[in-house]
Amino acid sequence: MEGIHLNDVHVQFDHPSGITIAVDGVTQQVPPRSFVSIVGPSGCGKSTLLAVIAGLQPATSGSVDINGRRVTGPDRDIGVVFQEDSTLPWRNVRENVEFAMQMAGVSKGERAAKAAAAIELVGLKGFENSYPATLSGGMRQRVALARTLALQPGVVLMDEPFAALDQQTRIFLGAEVRRIWEQTHQTVLFVTHDISEAILLSQQIWVMSYRPGHVIDVIDIDLPDERDASIVSSPRFNELHNRVWTSLQKESMRGFQDVETA
Amino acid sequence: MTTLTKLRQSQFVGAVVLALLASAIWQISSGLSFVIPSPAATAEAFVQNFADPRYLRDVGETAQAVAQAFIIGILLGGAIGLLLGLSAAARTWLEPLLIAFNGVPKIVLYPVLLPVFSLSGSKIVMGVLFALFPVLINVAVGVRGIPPVYWKLGRTVQAGKWQLFVHILLPAIRLPLLTGVRLAISLAVVGVVLAEFFATRFGLGRVVLQAYSHGEYAQMVSTILLLILAAFTVSVLLWRLERRVR
Ligand SMILES: Nc1ncnc2c1ncn2[C@@H]1O[C@H](COP(=O)(O)OP(=O)(O)O)[C@@H](O)[C@H]1O
Ligand SMILES: [Mg+2]
Numbered sequence: 001m002e003g004i005h006l007n008d009v010h011v012q013f014d015h016p017s018g019i020t021i022a023v024d025g026v027t028q029q030v031p032p033r034s035f036v037s038i039v040g041p042s043g044c045g046k047s048t049l050l051a052v053i054a055g056l057q058p059a060t061s062g063s064v065d066i067n068g069r070r071v072t073g074p075d076r077d078i079g080v081v082f083q084e085d086s087t088l089p090w091r092n093v094r095e096n097v098e099f100a101m102q103m104a105g106v107s108k109g110e111r112a113a114k115a116a117a118a119i120e121l122v123g124l125k126g127f128e129n130s131y132p133a134t135l136s137g138g139m140r141q142r143v144a145l146a147r148t149l150a151l152q153p154g155v156v157l158m159d160e161p162f163a164a165l166d167q168q169t170r171i172f173l174g175a176e177v178r179r180i181w182e183q184t185h186q187t188v189l190f191v192t193h194d195i196s197e198a199i200l201l202s203q204q205i206w207v208m209s210y211r212p213g214h215v216i217d218v219i220d221i222d223l224p225d226e227r228d229a230s231i232v233s234s235p236r237f238n239e240l241h242n243r244v245w246t247s248l249q250k251e252s253m254r255g256f257q258d259v260e261t262a
Numbered sequence: 263m264t265t266l267t268k269l270r271q272s273q274f275v276g277a278v279v280l281a282l283l284a285s286a287i288w289q290i291s292s293g294l295s296f297v298i299p300s301p302a303a304t305a306e307a308f309v310q311n312f313a314d315p316r317y318l319r320d321v322g323e324t325a326q327a328v329a330q331a332f333i334i335g336i337l338l339g340g341a342i343g344l345l346l347g348l349s350a351a352a353r354t355w356l357e358p359l360l361i362a363f364n365g366v367p368k369i370v371l372y373p374v375l376l377p378v379f380s381l382s383g384s385k386i387v388m389g390v391l392f393a394l395f396p397v398l399i400n401v402a403v404g405v406r407g408i409p410p411v412y413w414k415l416g417r418t419v420q421a422g423k424w425q426l427f428v429h430i431l432l433p434a435i436r437l438p439l440l441t442g443v444r445l446a447i448s449l450a451v452v453g454v455v456l457a458e459f460f461a462t463r464f465g466l467g468r469v470v471l472q473a474y475s476h477g478e479y480a481q482m483v484s485t486i487l488l489l490i491l492a493a494f495t496v497s498v499l500l501w502r503l504e505r506r507v508r
Contacts, residue, residue: 056417080418084411090433100419103429151419 001068002032009062022048024212037198045213079153083160087132094128118150138169299480308484323464331389332450339397347405385457392453393446400442404435444500
């Protein structure tokens, strides 16, 4: 049972005005050491699903197994990169990257060595003593990425980590993530609403529908492993893009109508 | 860097000019009314006071009460502020009560405190009541303002309660906390001295009141100046610390 196994995961939120079904019966697998992306319109339950896998949010029913173990809460072998800026402003880059290791009780020497390696991996060498306030949004997300990678988790979950960044930075950082993954081959589940980003990065894409949230399409990305941004002009990329777009468009139209009639 | 030094220098120059101006006005007005002592007489009283062991005892008494009120005030205010910041239930139950209580002129409680805490205890309690609220409010608002993603991060790395407190909560509220502490020290002085005006055996509040009733205005003003100077110095030091911490 290697990899991530989702078994009929349901999540609903009860609130005074009724019930929101955020995730409605997702049964999927992320094969070990593979890169899978989830795309879907906003509000379709992507973050909720990721939170369940991260052990941050209990499923209403169903279960998640990671490498043969049932998820019951957060686990240090599961790293998470958030969409929001999660760098701690009172710590410099090195101290931020060491944060997770420090909480885990890793010794000072080991922390320093692993932080240095992670900082180099994400391309922040030379910025070890800078504080987040002096860094751009893209660099801060690199810090968050390095903090997650420094613990060398077997599974990395990323929830729209670059959504707040401009298009160019996003493409650039996406390529970096792909390069890092080619080195580490961790099991990655990457959430995005950007179709091109998903195709560029992934081996497989899950398309999620507007409420109630479930996976309506699974698309294998049969592009070569060695790829860079130039692949966006290839005919196969366009076919895949159209396929994802068609699935998504139907769904976002429905979402749009829901909002219009609400 | 140079503009910063310039600014600091101009601030210093401004303060000196202001002090000279105030002394001049003081000197002139002291000539107009006998209840206003001259700056020279006040300075003399100020210096002589420190040779008087009784006066030193009063200074010690007040300083000790202020220190105790300050420490108890920030601990109590910090604890209640944490509770309010972290618990929605505590907010619902306690907030209206605290807002109402903060609106009460606290000195009216003094006669009630006296039989319970005695003379020496009551002024500490009064100092605590004054010092409490700025810490409480700043901590509560600071804690509520911590970005939720910090807590999510803490949970994913499986930080313990103590780790969350030391490595997320305290550093995240460092600025409002320092502001609260800075205000608490001045207000602790206000609370203690105010209490001493009403009833006490020792303390600078009593010295001021006694000097007033004996018509020793130089003594009165020099003691008030001492209180202002002490509160001002500590505030400025904390304020500078506040600006250094980012
Ligand atoms: N803690 C919560 N309480 C109530 N409703 C929530 C909560 N978290 C998410 N939701 C709702 O669940 C749905 C899915 O949200 P989310 O997983 O954040 O979507 P996405 O990440 O795809 O934009 C939304 O309708 C959202 O309003
Ligand atoms: Mg989301």
